[in-house]
Amino acid sequence: MAKRVEATGVTAYYGSFKAIDDINLNVEPKSVTALIGPSGCGKSTFLRTINRMHEVLPGARVEGRLTVDDEDIYAKDVDVTAVRRMIGMVFQRPNPFPTMSIFDNVVAGLRLNGVRRKSVLQEAAEKALVSANLWDEVKDRLGKPGAGLSGGQQQRLCIARTIAVEPQVVLMDEPCSALDPISTLAIEDLMFKLKDSYTIIIVTHNMQQAARVSDRTAFFTIDRTGDPGRLVEYDTTQKMFSSPSEKKTEDYITGRFG
């Protein structure tokens, strides 16, 4: 089940450096939300606070409140592994486990969760690969290495691996930046389809992509080098790209800055 994500006053640090300040943003379930803004404004940092990946770095910490369907994911008694299972992540570069077969890649998360029955794994692998629009291309070579696929196929394999564990939220950090235009369109089609089941938050540098795939867009910026990133405006993508309320948003979207 897709879930609602609510960030209230989220501030994140790398040591003493404040990278994002006081981010307030509500993400609707079953929607695609795009995070846009110039390099270094903290889009990826914010994304990583949502599945508690930010704090993995030494000295990194998060303040504020992040809830997923009203569950505080930073509460003291929270199982961080369970949070990361519920909130999957797809990275910029496709990163299939290189020595594993296509099949083993898809079911890696399920195996980690203790699923052993072959029939269950087979069914889950097929379902995830069908959802990731990859099944037809790989069904006859599931035993072959994942690393033998094209870049676009590898990224869809990584998406299949992420959704095989049935997360409620899927975070994507520039998932198409290493892909050619055809593979990019395949991933964009896929996002459109996946939002029927998941809440998707995507970081992208590509304005056309944000306009094509997202329901809502959040524009982040930094005022000066060394300042923390902040959220300038968050609205429906249609409004953000046609009549944004803030001049800064308009300047960025029209290419006048950033």
Ligand SMILES: Nc1ncnc2c1ncn2[C@@H]1O[C@H](COP(=O)(O)OP(=O)(O)OP(=O)(O)O)[C@@H](O)[C@H]1O
């Ligand atoms: N591991 C790190 N250690 C210290 N500072 C970091 C680290 N990662 C990012 N930063 C800093 O935090 C700020 C925000 O970085 P972040 O990567 O979140 O921005 P971004 O908007 O995603 O940028 P880009 O669009 O270039 O990927 C930047 O000033 C960056 O230099």
